[in-house]
Structures are given as structure tokens and as C-alpha cells.
Amino acid sequence: MPMDEMSVWDVVVVGGGAAGIAAAASLLKRNPSLSMAIVEPSDRHYYQPAWTLVGGGCFNPAETCRSTASLIPFNAKWIRNRVTRFLPQHNLVALDNGQHLSYRSLVVAPGLELDWGAIAGLQETLGKNGVTSNYRYDLAPYTWECVQSLKKGRALFTQPAMPIKCAGAPQKAMYLSCHHWEKQGHLGDIDVQFHNTGGVLFGVSEFVPPLMEYVKRYGANLNFTSTLIAVDGPAKTATFRDTAEDGSTRERTESFDMLHVVPPQRAPAFIRDSELANEGGWVAVDEASLQHPHYTNVFSLGDACGASNAKTAAAVRKQAPVVAENLLAHLDNRPMTARYTGYGACPLTVEQGKVVLAEFGYGGKLQPSFPLNPAVARTSMWWLKRYAMPRIYFSMMLKGHEWLAKPEKL
Template sequence: MLSLARTRLSTTSYARTFATQANKNFKVVVIGGGPGGLSVSSTVSKLLGKDQVAVIEPSSVHYYQPLWTYVGGGLKDFSESSKPMGSLMPKDAEWIQDKVTKLDPDNNQVQLSNGETIGYDYLVVAAGIQINWDQVKGLKEALGKDGVTSNYSPDSVQKTFPFIQDFKGGNAVFTFPNTPLKCPGAPTKITFLAEEAFRLQGVRDKTNVIYNTSLGKIFGVDHYGKVLQKLADERGIKVNFQTELLEIDSDKKEATFRNNATKETHKQPYDFLHVAPPQGPPTFIKESKLADAVGWVDVSKDTLRHNKYSNVFALGDCSSLPTSKTAAAITGESGVLKHNLIADLQSKKVDQAVYDGYTSCPLIVGRKQLILAEFSGYTGQPLETFPVDQRQITNVGQFLNKEVIPSIYWSALLDGSWTGPSTVRNALKFLRPANLS
């Protein structure tokens, strides 16, 4: 995998100045400067050249959010998870540093928060997911204080490990919301890392580690979930299923949960509380004609092309693709999308590339322990890269996820050259034992 990574040449980008360049049209407009948006815009802008591709992204900082589990677990410094957005923008793409407020696919336009409109021939929506902190009463007020934290916030993730270090015993509670969310393994990962830290700090015998998940199982894919549940049982982690966080009373240090099977509510005192917040489609997508009934961009799960507007594509967390919302999924999605979009741009009649639902959720279960889960979100079947049983806990997997994959992300995914491990998987396929095929 290392051989596929390339070193990024330093580039400079600039934000569009609307006073002189308002209402301009582009061949391709990409909404979002996350991994999906940058991967697509990097490749397409190299193909089309200057003044043809625009990236609409309001943020000045790009975060590699998979690293935040390690930050919250005290294994990485927060500074390693971010780079200036301008340093990552493709040199041939134009950066429009603003928010999209409205999508108008009937007229091939998007509207920005300053009232300007941008026209496109093709639109790629890679806008990520919206975190809805307000859906849990009292969460915003409690976050980052008195042991309440979340690895889903750039501010509070920096407080997670100090809160773990300061923990002296009592109830350590972890939650999983009753919504889709990015990196659905993340709430479980920090539970295992915190439990290990409590053991190392000598307070485990005075601690109740409680994982309240709205799901009916600890992990959606049984191939790995059974191993994870067995490990939770062995380490004394109490897992409560179909249990949703409703409210936090920070004055009383008490959280209210509901069992969604029985509809009964109960109050849970806490001394440490890690919250995975409710999440959903961005409002501007949900209110548009591009949305499906739930609010995600309604695309074909095979081609990533919109089911109604053929010049619109989407990938990543904002899409309707029925697979896990992870950066790993975006690698495979980006390759499929770019193949199909470029064929359109070049007016070539080629077979459409088809996405197989590949995603990965490296399940961190200790400082040096990881289960490298790789599977199709469409079928639930393993799509493992290496010729071993990846349900096994390894420190090699931890090194790969902690040190190697971030390098691939920064140097190869964002510049469009990395589209997932399928080539590596195929090359190693002949080494895979028949009982693992």
C-alpha cells in the first residue's frame, strides 16, 4: 500500500472574489472540500485545466477526522489531524469559499449564502453530513465540561483524553445515536480505548463502563460484530441495545435514555460521558429536488449518478448509498464516480463503473490492538485486502491504520490518485486460503 502513496507538491489556491467574478459558469462544480470533493476535483481539474472546475467549501481548515479517535484516546496530537484547506485545493480548480444555501438542478445552478449563483454543466455533491447537536436536549450546553465530551467535535475531542485521565471511577457512559453517522465504529472504539485507560490508571475496579447504543447489535456486520461483542463481554463493558440518549442534565450529571423497543425512559448518572451526536443530511440538500425521501442525495448505488438528474453525481456521507459513511468508502466511491463522470465529459460511450459497496471500519480495541474490518456495506460480506483472517486482533493493523493510512490519505486520496485497495486485494488474492475466500 505504501508504494501507491505519492508526495504532494506544494500548491497555492485562492478563494473567488465575487465583486469581479459573480455568477460564473463552470464545466464541473464540486460541493465540498472533504476527501470526496478533493479527490474528484483534483482528478477532473487536471483533465480539464483552469477555469473549468470550482470547489465550493466554506472551511479554512481540512480535518482528517478518522484520526480523532486516536486524539481522544491520547495516542495522537490534534495538530496531526488538520491542514490548511488552501494547501490542499487542486491548483487548477477555483476555490469558492462560501456556503451553498440552495440547489436548483432544473437550471443547473447552486446559490451561495451571499446570494450569488454558480452555474454548472455537471455537479458533484460531496457535502458531508450535518451534526445535529440540538437533537439531544442540553448537549450543546454540557459539551466540553465536567466530563462530557465528543470525538465528533474539533473542540471537544481535545478534551476527551484529559477527561479520561482525570476520571477517578464511577459511571463512564458512551452513546450511539438513533441516526446514521459518519464512522459508525467510532463510538465503540473510544469505549474500548477508555476502558483500557481506566485499567492502566488503576481505577477499573471502581468503574462501570456502559455502552448505550440505539442499534440492536454492537456492530452491524456480524462477521466482525461477534468478535467485538465477545471482547466487550470479556472486558466487562455493559452493552445496552436499542438505547437512545435524549437529554443531559449537566447540573445533576445525569443523562436520560429511552429504550426504543419498550419506549421506557430511565435516568443514568454519569461521571464521564462520551456522546456520538445525532446526524443527518445537510439542510440545503434535504430541502432540494436532489433529495430522496429521507434527505440524502438520491443516487444510483451502482453508478453514483443521480436517479433523476443525469448530470449530477454524489459520493460520501451526503449520498443515499446504503453503505457505511467512512473515508474508506469514499476511496472506492471516488474511483467509480470519476470513471463515469469523465466518460460523460469526454463524450465517450463506455461501460459504467459499478461500486460494490466497499467500506472499512478499523475497529480499535486497545492502544496496540485493532480488528481491520473491510466489507461491502451492500452485502455485509467481507472484502478484505490481506490474505489473512482480519477478524484477528493485531498490532500490525493498528500501525497500518494509525501511521500508514493517514499518509495515504494526505498524499494520495486527496490528490485523486488513490481509489481504494481493490488493486492490492486482487494482487494478493492468490495467497488467500480457500476457507477465507
């Protein structure tokens, strides 16, 4: 296996998160002789779908974290470094130590970037003054502290402009918080406000009615086209920009006792500023094959991928086999055969013990895995979310075992 910087790798995978490891495992399962490098700067790997449960007091945060070294496929080389630039016309990836990796094929899967700095005053107050977010490992436990300590007052929950990872997570934080307050008898003394930059509660209309039942049950107030722009932690105030139907805007400030923030999200700068990016700054791909439209030896999946699917770990489970089959076909000069249909899943935890499992593909087309009405909150889906999915993630998806993930044909 090549070791020095100018050796040519069969595959370079950028990113050692869910998408990068899953794609690497699927590739090596099909061809164990591939020379493969995985570029990932962090020595920690997180199962992020459980952080909402951590914030609801339903999951041990330590169980969401493992060492990166324990998850790298045995016959891949982990390069602990950061990518600074793509040079796709030369089949090179530049690293921040000045080295370059040369490849025959490239998988771009570094995830996305949480833009905390886009909200004035937010970074200074995260983790204190009742300001929290389930989108960070170190803050999700603080969410649960805030929920437990709040007996009366105002709780604000925010959702930024799309795309974001797990678009249901902002409201899941609200539902689990409200369910706790309901059980403790405090819900009637808490003013719950949900501020969504978008104009609808959920992007797939079939799931809005069951979610609205819980919004009404919990007495939550919905504020659409309302964007968090500033936070003053010590004063416990949040400023929003509301957009009217005619496009006019006004700013208003609300006090809070608890504020759960979901920050705006974007692709990392080394993607946004690269030749691989589409107009939105994400990696340009063909929606079906996940191949770059101009650099045919480049593929992408996961949160940085520019396909129009929902950015979820469930999407990665379906994307990884597609990338693996199509990349190997490209290396062998064979026609590509695997097709990604946009599958994503959002297990909407509407209360502790019940989940609405939203599964859908491109254009919001329903793609249920079970012969049940998907728009019903079920205890069985809570069991799937809370107990089965973490095991499926670590023991199957990241190991190249593609349960219920066989690609469709192009």
C-alpha cells in the same frame, strides 16, 4: 478559467472535505483542462478518522488539521462560500452571497451535519461536567482529559440511530478508554455502560465475536435500543428512552462521571430540502454509478451520498475514482463504465496497539484488502490505522493517487 458568477464551469464540486477534494483531484488527474470550482466555506480541513485516537491519547490533534487552501488542487478555483440551494433543472447552485454558479456537471459532497440540538441540554454542557465527544475537533482532547482523570465511578458511551459517519467510532471511544483504565488499574472501579439506539453491537455479524471478547474483557454493559434524549451537565445525569421488542418505550435517568456522546446525524438542510434528496434526506444516487437517478449530470459521494454503504473516509477512497470516470464519460457522451461496490472500512481500535480491520461492501459482504482473517485484532492493523492511513489520506487520496482504488466495471 471562468471567474465571474455566470460563467459555466465544467464541474462544480460542493464540499471541500475528504469527498470533495478527492473527487476533484481524481477528475483533474484524468483531465487537467477541466474548469472546476470547489465550494467550501471553511478554511480548515480535518482528518476526522484520527479524532478517536486523539480521544484515546494516541494522536496529536494538531496533526489532524490543515488549511483548506493547501489541499485545493492547483487548477481548481476555491470559492469560500456556502451553498443555500440547488437549482438542478437550470444547472445552477445558489450561494449565500446571492450569486449563482452555472455548471455542466455537479458533484455533491458537503458531508453531513451533527445534530447536537436533538439531545436536550447537550449543547450547554459539551466540553465541561465530564460531557465530551470525539466527533468534534475541539472536544476530542477533552475526552482524553476525562479518561485520564476518571479513577472510579460511571462512564457512559452512546451511539445514535444510523446512518452516522464511522459507525464503529462510538464503541472505539469506549475500548480505548477502557484499555487506559485497565492499564492504570482503575477499570474494576468504573461502571462502563454502552447505550446503542440500534439492536446490535456492529452491523456486520462476522466482526461481533471479536468485539464481544473485548466487551467482556473490559466488563462493559451493553444497552441496546437505548437512545440518549437529554443531558443535565451540572447534575451529571443522562436520560435515555428504551424501546422494548413490542415497540413500547420507557424513559430512565442515569448518573455519570463521564459521558461520551455521539449525536444524531443528518444531511445538511440545503440537501434535505432539495430536489436532489431521497426519502431519507440524503442525495439520491444509483448505488453502482453514484449518478443521480433524475439529474444525470449530478453525482454524489461521501457522507451526504444516499448510497447504503458505511459512511467512512475509506469509502470515499473507492468512490472518488468511480465518480471521476463516470462524470467524464457523461460529459463526453460516452457510456459509464465504473462501478462502486459499497466498499467501506472501519478500523476498530479495540485497545491501544491493536485493531480489527472491518472491510465490507453493500449488504455487509466482506471485502478484505489483505490475505488475513479480518476478524482478528492485529498490531499490524494498528500500525496501518495510526501511521499509514493519515499519509495515504493526505499524500495519496487527496492528490488523486488511487492506490488500491481502481474502480470495478459496470
